[in-house]
Amino acid sequence: MSNSKGSHRAARGRGRTAVAMPPARLPAAASVPLHEQLTLAAWAVRVPTVVDTPLPGRPALPGTNGGRAEARRAARRRKVPVRPESLRRLVPQALVVAFLAGGTTAFVACDKAVTLDVDGTPRTLHTFADDVDELLADQGVTLTAHDSVTPALGSSLADGDEVVVRAWR
Structure with a gap:
């Protein structure tokens, strides 16, 4: 891994430098028209950029307010x-x-x-029936007048109950 200039893994303070623009040298006012003087003067005024953010241990350039770290802190405060x-x-x-x-x-x-x-043929069923009548109707069991049912028809059902039907032939 190299710490060369431009590497995203460069160590802090190495490989990055703040570039300061040299002072503008304007030609003599008499030899240059006014509109060109204004254009040249605008080039002499420089707005700070990310490159101008101070490195650790160096003073901030005038007009900057802390750089990327300050921007991240401000974004967290705005949440x-x-x-x-x-x-x-x-x-x-x-x-x-x-x-x-x-x-x-x-x-x-x-x-x-x-x-x-x-x-005499037992089978275990899972049902939502509330009483014996409903259970027998759900299972399709038809009764005659001589069949015996234990517990009696109309009795409520609970988990684990046994219903016995004996047909009289």
């Missing part, structure tokens, strides 16, 4: 806190997350694992 537009976007996003979380919680809370035994 604005959270804007109302971002709050307008944040509220709908928060509502979507809340509804998704609420829906997932309701899904998990209402899901019941129930064992349904129809004529």
Whole structure:
């Protein structure tokens, strides 16, 4: 890695120098027309540029106010806190997350694992049915007047319950 002039990795204070413009030498006023004198005088007045920023340990040129570091500090001071537009976007996003979380919680809370035994064939089901009637209707089980159902029709269901249906033939 070289620290040659112009390298972006050059060490501070080496390879960069502030260039000072030599004082303008104006020709004698009598031999030059007035408009050219004004043009030459404008060239003698120089506006400081980035090249004129002082290096560490050197005094600042007149008319400069600290260079790039000062510009960065000023930009940080100008930063604005959270804007109302971002709050307008944040509220709908928060509502979507809340509804998704609420829906997932309701899904998990209402899901019941129930064992349904129809004529000696047990199977475990996951259902949202609230009572035995709803469970049997969801599973397509039809009952006759002589069939027995335990627990009784209309009984509420809870997680882990067992419903037994015996057909009378």
